[in-house]
Ligand SMILES: [Zn+2]
């Protein structure tokens with residue numbers, strides 16, 4: 001038997017808590033050429049699961065305004081308007097609004 005790798009405590013860079021890095025794991029990591037894990041297991045698992053949020057960059061999908069359902073005062077169809085209809089003003093669908101000019 002050669003010298004056994006001893007367990008060591010590492011500090012998670014994400015949550016700051018100490019977590020054990022067992023000798024077995026250390027040997028596994030070394031054999032794969034990995035560096036010591038930076039995060040505890042719960043944090044690593046969370047990172048694996050929550051992969052959707054990444055990306056960054058790629059803007060340009062802005063401009064989604066809140067729309068309110070309304071009934072056109074002119075033709076009576078259901079439409080959506082970018083403001084809350086309060087009933088005191090007539091609401092027009094796009095077609096009627098444009099043809100009113
Ligand atoms: Zn953690």
Ligand SMILES: [Zn+2]
Nearest residue numbers: 072075093096
């Ligand atoms: Zn209309």
